Amino acid sequence: MQNFHHNAVCPVRDILSHLSSKWAMLILITLDANQTMRFSDIQKSIGDISQRMLTVSLRALEADGLVNRKVYPEVPPRVEYCLTERGDSLIPCIQGLVNWALTHMPQILEERKGREFL
C-alpha cells in the first residue's frame, strides 16, 4: 500500500498545501498569461482579491522561488512581478488542471443541478 504521506517532511504535502492556498494557482496562471505585471494589474485581473491577500500570497510565492519581485526606485513606486524559471516549470502542471476543469466542468455542473431538488 503506497502512501506519500505523513512522513517527517513530505514534499508532496508541502507543495500541495502551498498551492492549495486560495489564490496561489490563480496568481500563477495570471502571471503566466500576462507576463510581467504590476501589483495593481494583478489585483485588477483577479478582481476579488484583497490587497492584503495579494501581498501575502505573492510573498509566499516569492519565498518558494516561483515569482520574481522587482522594485523600481521611482516616485510613485513601481513594483513588477513575473514568474521565475521555476514558476514557469510549474505552469504546465497547473494548465493541466485548468484544461481538465474546462473539459469536465460542464457535466459536473449538470449533475449538480440534478441534485438540487433533494
Added chain:
Amino acid sequence: MQNFHHNAVCPVRDILSHLSSKWAMLILITLDANQTMRFSDIQKSIGDISQRMLTVSLRALEADGLVNRKVYPEVPPRVEYCLTERGDSLIPCIQGLVNWALTHMPQILEERKGREFL
C-alpha cells in the same frame, strides 16, 4: 490581458477551490495508488486525517463524481471507495504536480534553510 476569473461561474476557480481543500488531492492519489479501499484503509494510509474530515472530503469528491462509494449490506458494515472514470482522468494532472514537487522540493528546502537566519 487574459483572465479566467471572477466571472459569474468560473469552472477553473470552481475546480481549483475544490481540489484546494486540505485533503482532496491526497485522497485521490491514495485511491489511485491502492485502487479500491475501505474507509478505514484510507484513513490509515493518510495517517493524520480525522474521521470527520475523511467523511466530509469523500462526500465532496463523490458529489463531483470523482469517487465511487459502495456500501455492502453486511454486519459489521463495509464500505469501499474507488475512483470513478472521471476521477481517473484527473490523476495524471495531479501526478504532474506530485512529480514537480518531488523534483523541485529539495532545492526549495535548501533555500528555506538559507533564510532561517534572518
Added chain:
DNA sequence: CGGCATCCTCATCGATACTG
C-alpha cells in the same frame, strides 16, 4: 502605488461522544 499593521469575522478542522 504598493505596501504593512491591526482588528475582527467566519469557515475549516480536530476532539469527543454517540449510533446503526
Added chain:
DNA sequence: CAGTATCGATGAGGATGCCG
C-alpha cells in the same frame, strides 16, 4: 466499521487605516 452530531479552537482571509 463507518459513520453522524456537537462543540470549541485555530487560522485564513476581509476591512480599515497609516506610511514611504
